[in-house]
Amino acid sequence: MSQRAFNFNAGPAAIPLVVLERAQQEFVDFRNSGMSIMEMSHRGAIYESVHNETESLLQKLLNIPAGYKVLFLQGGASTQFAMIPMNLLGAGQVASYVLTGSWADKAYKEAKLIGETHIAASSEADKFMRIPSLNEIEVPDNAAYLHVTSNETIEGTQFQEYPSTGHVPLIADLSSDILCRPLDVSKFGMIYAGAQKNLGPSGVTVVIAREDLISSSPKTIPTMLRYDTHFKNNSLYNTPPSFAIYMVNQVLKWIDEQGGLTAVEKNNREKANLIYNTIDHSNGFYLGCAQPESRSIMNLTFRLQSEELEKKFIKESEQAGFVGLKGHRSVGGLRASAYNAVPYESCKALADFMAEFQRQNG
Template sequence: MTKRAFNFNAGPAALPLEVLQKAQEEFVDFEGAGMSIMEMSHRSSIFEKVNNESQALLTELFQIPNNYKVLFLQGGASTQFAMIPMNLLTPGKVGAYVMTGSWADKALKEAKLIGETAIAGSSEADKFNRIPSLSDIQIPDNAAYLHFTSNETIEGTQYKEFPNAGDVTLISDMSSDILSRPVDISKFGLIYAGAQKNLGPSGVTIVIAREDLVSESPKTIPTMLRYDTHVKNNSLYNTPPSFAIYLVGQMLQWVRSKGGVAAVEQYNRDKTNLIYDLIDGSGGFYRGFADPSSRSTMNITFRIHSEELEKLFVKESEAQGFVGLKGHRSVGGLRASTYNAVPLESCKALAEFMADFQKRNG
């Protein structure tokens, strides 16, 4: 194999080499079936086993309580932006949203199309460079739920502590940091995440929901947008993204092999500290965008004082095998996404490149 790229893409993102190689081995003939898992019926006993084992692995690793359902859906987190208010925002109630950046804004815009909404907290005045203080979050009395984005991929901010919603249902978009740290699932009514950052490839979305919330959806919703459709059919109402679900299962096995979620959390901290320490010690050559109190362990956003130097940084980094270091087009700057599968060696290489770039251009 040729040398692997230093992959810092924001999503679809890096997958472990071991997982890719295992998928390669099983791609043509899965478990002696004489065909690929991409070719077989989703009603077959072989695929049902893959589906069930992937759910069970996620339940084990994330310590999901028995009164929750794991769903594998299509449409990405963006479809969940609409499905949540369609299923849970009942007349007379308000969907409360915490505004922390680009993805929280997208979720709020979809909810506004469906029902009444309110902003329970916001860091917009600080250009979304921090997570709002939990004490500043005000939940309306008639809130159906409180929604927040646990990690803002574009701005590079992350909740260190989650809001306490009291008796109000707590919902989180965890697309970019799910399974990167332990979470008390019992505090949430529903968690959702596109798989393509920490859990596998694009094409499948994970929903973890308390049964009482999703067992009966309003009858006015189209069938495919009803949570109860997928609960009653074990995520197999229609043809699922079977290969993506298989790869999620492989990714979950990889997390278990690394010691579980707590071990992965420490590994992530070790990786990102290499880069944050270099930024902080650069004497201002590199400037982190996110307030230190809200820094993400998944997406490191930073700037250089000159846009010309930023362009040179991207150009030179690409020539040395680094991928995905250009910031999102909506905010510019630079970004390194250090999801679960990004190796420590890649982060060491990036820190060394950044130090050398500063030495030559500082």
């Protein structure tokens, strides 16, 4: 095998090499069935055991309390943007949102198509380069829920702690930072995440929700967009994305083997510090985008002093084997997405490359 790329893609993103190798070994003949898991019935005992084990692994790693259900859905987090207000926003209520960047704004705009909305806090005045403080967040009494985007992939910001919302359910999009650190699931009414950053390949969306929120949906919603459809059928109402769920299963086992979320967080912070320290000690050659107290440990955004220099950085980094360092087209700049599966060695290589690039161009 040729050398693996230094993969800093924002999503679809890096998957642990050992997971890919295990999947490769089982790809043609899964558990001596004579079939790939992609070929077998989702109603069969072999697939169902993988399906249920994946739910159990999530329950273990996140210490999910009783009264919560794990769902494996399709359509990405973007479909959840609409499903949440369709299922949970009742008459006389408002859907309340904290606006922290591009993805929070997309979720908010979808909710506006469904019913009444409310902005609980916003950092737009600061170009979304910070997360609003908890005391800035104002939730109305008639809120059906408060929605937050835990980690903004494009801007590179992340909630360091979450608001307490009392009787109002807290809902969080964790697409880009689920399983990057321990999480108190009991604080939330629902969390959801597209798989393609920290859970596995694209194709499956994980929803973890309080059963009382998803056990009964309005009868006016199309069947596939009702949470209770999937709740009552163990996410097997229709054909699930079986191979993607199998891959999530393998990634969860890998996380468990690393020592669980406490160990994963330690590694993630060490990786992020390598790059942030390079930025902060560059005497202004590199400029961090997010305000320091709001920095993400998953998506590290920075700029150089000119777009011309940024283009040179991207070109030379690609020649050196780095992938995915160009910032999102909507904001430009540079971004290193250091998800769980990105090895420490890749971040060390990037920090070394940044130091050498500064030496040659500073």
